[in-house]
Amino acid sequence: MPEDPSSINKSDHTKASWQDRTIALVGLMGAGKSTVGRRLAEALGRPFFDSDDEIEKAAGLSVSDIFALHGEAEFRRGEQRVLERLLDGPPHILATGGGAYLNADTRALMREKAITVWLNADLETLWKRVSKRTHRPLLKRANPKGVLTDLLEARRPIYEEADLIVPSVDGPHNMTVDKIIEALKAWKPTA
Template identity: 40%
Template sequence: MNTFDDQHNIFLVGLMGAGKTTLGRALAKRLAYQFVDSDHEIEARTGVRLATIFEIEGEEGFRKREAQVIAELANFRRCVVATGGGAVLRRENRACLRSSGLVIYLDVPLPTLGERTRRDRNRPLLQVADPLLRLQQLHVERDPLYREVAHVVISGSRITLRAICRALRKESVT
């Protein structure tokens, strides 16, 4: 998909703490789209928190569930989807996202991500001795994948709804 029109989905990708859910909700409201957070959808379907899924099924079990949800959400129209930070790890997810909507990478600096996530106990991958180091490792691993899948990259420590809307106007069919 090279351009955005009002029948497509918008997928927000980026590391945890990038603002995908907060900005996604605001963007959906602005566009009169439906909003779905893929992690929240997984929790709703399973009836348990992500940490419990990771504990029982491991990351691989969680990633299988995530792939199923993303494939289903890709069939929606006029939906803003906040994806989980690791959704891009699977090649099939990247292909699905890229072909079924406009993908926006929210590229937020690591110190900002660290500050936003430091007290959040609901992020299983950050329940380690040095969460900032873990964020750095995740960034090294995932940044190339985010860039591969993204139609648009928006960078900064304070990404705004206005910046996203400007990017959408640039991608719109005229």
């Protein structure tokens, strides 16, 4: 006799292996989520999605323009809708925006449908990477390094909730990819 469908916990992913799940990279801007994510997708033979790119496609505006025209709150609402759509798809590698994981609903969705990997980079590595670019809306303020420092300290406890924590060091990105793959192979679903 078939199991009673009402007794099945549809959100129970405790028996799924990492190969059956989306790998969602989280962390602060400059941690290497997009660059490492592309290389990880290539190494694992999976599609790659960058949530910021997908938001820009959906909105027809750049992230900076969305922030400028509609504010951060509207950006975050759009970000959550895009992440829900992406996480409903087949397993892939997902680079999320630096603030995406801060939203409790988004974190819960990622816990349910993905394995989250915090790319943990130190402040100097982050600063070296982000100071080369001018498209970071949260850093378009006085004392951008101070803003980055504050963001790192405020967000660290939330990023630490990720399923896996992998250092993102200043060096070849393939080193970080290899560390992620090692961590995934050692990952055990929670009971």
